[in-house]
Amino acid sequence: MRGREIQVLAGLALTQVIGWGTTFYLPALLGREMVRALGIPFALAFGGISIMMLVGAALSPPMGRLIERHGARRFLMAGSALMAAALLLLGMAQGLWSYVAAWVCMGLAVPLALNLAAYVALAQVFTRSATQAMTVLGFFTGLSSTLSWPLTGALSGVLGWRGVCMAYACVHLCVALPLHAWILRPLSARDGGRPAAGAAAPGHAPASPRLFPMLAFALALNCFLMTGLQAHLIGLLEGLGVATAAAVGLGSLMGPSQVGARAASFGFARSMPAIRLALWATGLFCGALALFAAGHGWMATLAAAIVLLGTAMGLSLPIRATLPYEMYGSAQFGRYMGKLGLVQNLASAAAPVTLASALGRLGPVPTLLLATGVAAASFMGMALVARRLRQ
Secondary structure, eight states, X not given: OOHHHHHHHHHHHHHHHHHHHTTTTSXXXXXXXXXXXXXXXXXXXXXXXXXXXXXXXXXXXXHHHHHHHHOSHHHHHHHHHHHHHHHHHHHHOOSHHHHHHHHHHHHHHXXXXXXXXXXXXXXXXXXXXXXXXXXXXXXHHHXXXXXHHHHHHHHHHHHHHHHHHHHHHHHIIIIIHHHHHHHTHHHHHHTTTOOOTTOOOTTOOOOOGGGHHHHHHXXXXXXHHHHHHHXXXXXXXXXXXXXXXXXXXXXXXXXXXXXXXXXXXXXXXXXXXXXXHHHHHHHHHHHHHHHHHHOTTOHHHHHHHHHHHHHHHXXXXXHHHXXXXXXXXXXXXXXXXXXXXXXXXXXXXXXXXXXXXXXXXXXXXXXXXXXXXXXXXXXXXXXXXXXHHHO
């Protein structure tokens, strides 16, 4: 990578950690305080995330086309400003409707400040190593909760939840916004950051657009599993008879497994096509969930299943950007990422509620078998994409 490219990648890695850590992961630590202060239902404290993802999903396709056409810089800057406004609204919320309004505003910023615009910026800046850069960005994005939760917990003890929201709004205005303006300034000054018309990923001819619905289907199911399982992992373990303390201990195996898989994916990005990595990731989900369902009462089996789940999740995150980039190239990357953002955000918003309902009505083992079926459908969809690409 050249110095200019390293600058962009480092800056976007920092702003993505800020973006996700101060929004998506906020209710995990501050939700109960918000419920007590605002008098809102407990479920709604976390329902704000669903509101954010649904609004972001609706805006992703048109935003993808606009970012592709005009360059990512101005949209990332606008997203940082919107995130700051949303956090200010959240910090000043007095009840249900002002709380909902803050999350709607946050949703407006999702396609601008989070993954979509950041990955399109990488496709526009990097000429030869975009897939490696996207893998690195995915690695740091995946560390958002690890880095943000301790900070949020420490700040809330000093500032309270409202003070934390205000402080994070200042971080978006004083750190993320000027950083976006600075790291992408040559693109704006020279040509708006627009890729050459018809540019394709190095070494690849653009895939047929007819493959896109199957790709979107497979990746949406993958997102559904990742979001839903991370939300209900402890509940599933407890439902299988594991004590709460032991369930937390088993669940903690997932984090290191994800980090290890993401670190390993750096090397894979250089030597392995993204579609092959996608097959490994979706296939591991099938095996891990089947093992999870069969591991009732066997701690070693459950531990192995969670390590495999973490590995599958760690490999899955970067393919959401690298696979469409390799298939369609930089010139069409924004519009395809916008369309993927729609289906992936809808799947992520639906997953916690759907799996919670299944867990309550069916129990843990049928829920895990249902999730295994979803994983198998995702794998079969990805296998069909791989077969068509080979043809």
